[in-house]
Amino acid sequence: MASIQSPVGRLAGKNAIVTGACGGIGFETTCLFVREGARVLMLDLNEDGLAKSASRVQRLFPDKIAPLTLKCNVSSEPEVAAAVEKLEEFGGVDVMFNNAGIMHAQDDDAINTPESIWDLTMAINVKGVWFGCKHAVKSMLKNKKPAASIINTASVVALVGSAAPQLAYTASKGAVLAMTRELAMVHARDNIRFNALCPAPLNTPLLQEWLGDDAEKRRRREIHFPTGRFGEPIEQAHAVLFLASDESRFVNGTDFVVDGGMSRAYITGEGPVTAAPVNFSQLG
Numbered sequence: 001m002a003s004i005q006s007p008v009g010r011l012a013g014k015n016a017i018v019t020g021a022c023g024g025i026g027f028e029t030t031c032l033f034v035r036e037g038a039r040v041l042m043l044d045l046n047e048d049g050l051a052k053s054a055s056r057v058q059r060l061f062p063d064k065i066a067p068l069t070l071k072c073n074v075s076s077e078p079e080v081a082a083a084v085e086k087l088e089e090f091g092g093v094d095v096m097f098n099n100a101g102i103m104h105a106q107d108d109d110a111i112n113t114p115e116s117i118w119d120l121t122m123a124i125n126v127k128g129v130w131f132g133c134k135h136a137v138k139s140m141l142k143n144k145k146p147a148a149s150i151i152n153t154a155s156v157v158a159l160v161g162s163a164a165p166q167l168a169y170t171a172s173k174g175a176v177l178a179m180t181r182e183l184a185m186v187h188a189r190d191n192i193r194f195n196a197l198c199p200a201p202l203n204t205p206l207l208q209e210w211l212g213d214d215a216e217k218r219r220r221r222e223i224h225f226p227t228g229r230f231g232e233p234i235e236q237a238h239a240v241l242f243l244a245s246d247e248s249r250f251v252n253g254t255d256f257v258v259d260g261g262m263s264r265a266y267i268t269g270e271g272p273v274t275a276a277p278v279n280f281s282q283l284g
């Protein structure tokens with residue numbers, strides 16, 4: 001554990017897995033984990049993206065442990081098991097960030113969501129998180145990890161209702177919250193903590209392209225943010241770093257909300273929008 005006596009990094013000596021590592025939150029989290037001394041295994045479906053993202057991380061942090069990569073579909077148990085196994089030669093996994101998730105364009109309301117989209121969303125967003133938890137727990141127990149942490153990405157839509165329906169996605173994220181809470185109780189005396197991350201909508205290319213220049217569509221969303229702006233992936237990554245590190249050792253079973261106050265808001269203020277931080281993806 002990093003301390004005042006050993007300023008080597010908040011995750012020094014830890015092995016971590018990040019799923020969906022090429023995406024917004026996954027990439028920023030990988031960068032912070034690597035910066036803080038972890039050995040990171042980046043998992044994603046996107047093989048090209050993995051190679052590019054890993055070399056980007058190395059360019060940003062040339063004196064740190066280079067991340068490992070593996071193509072992995074989190075909805076396939078053998079692939080997840082093989083990914084966790086890859087860290088055994090280094091002593092097994094200490095931190096598992098089950099972050100990969102999809103929000104399908106055909107996901108809709110109760111009437112219009114196709115069953116195939118429901119099943120696909122559940123396979124990745126729920127079963128994928130379960131497989132990640134299952135194999136990480138097996139490794140953590142086997143290697144007698146003294147302070148392990150599992151973080152599962154949910155969403156604020158699991159906490160507040162949205163009139164822009166995405167029923168399968170919302171239900172899947174509710175399942176992530178419930179699953180995380182129960183696992184936290186089951187494994188509390190195994191030195192394995194579980195917390196769920198609840199991000200608000202983020203300023204990602206996907207969302208920004210979808211909003212386009214539709215000012216009214218944008219306004220309907222931005223008005224709910226006390227700060228007047230969407231979140232940035234790096235703001236989620238900082239929370240994940242805290243949850244992964246031993247600094248959060250008494251934080252367990254939480255719905256860890258990182259939303260700029262969005263889910264606590266009634267009437268939001270007026271005036272200038274607050275400045276957004278820079279993401280690693282915008283550097284170099």
Ligand SMILES: NC(=O)c1ccc[n+]([C@@H]2O[C@H](COP(=O)([O-])OP(=O)(O)OC[C@H]3O[C@@H](n4cnc5c(N)ncnc54)[C@H](O)[C@@H]3O)[C@@H](O)[C@H]2O)c1
Nearest residue numbers: 020022023024025044045073074099100101155199201202
């Ligand atoms: N972006 C937002 O506004 C927002 C808000 C709340 C919650 N979330 C959640 O945060 C997580 C990450 O979101 P993001 O915005 O960084 O997403 P993103 O779309 O930028 O990245 C997701 C990554 O997951 C990968 N992926 C997709 N399916 C996979 C699978 N089956 N196996 C392995 N990898 C797979 C993709 O290739 C991609 O690199 C997701 O679970 C998402 O639901 C996002």
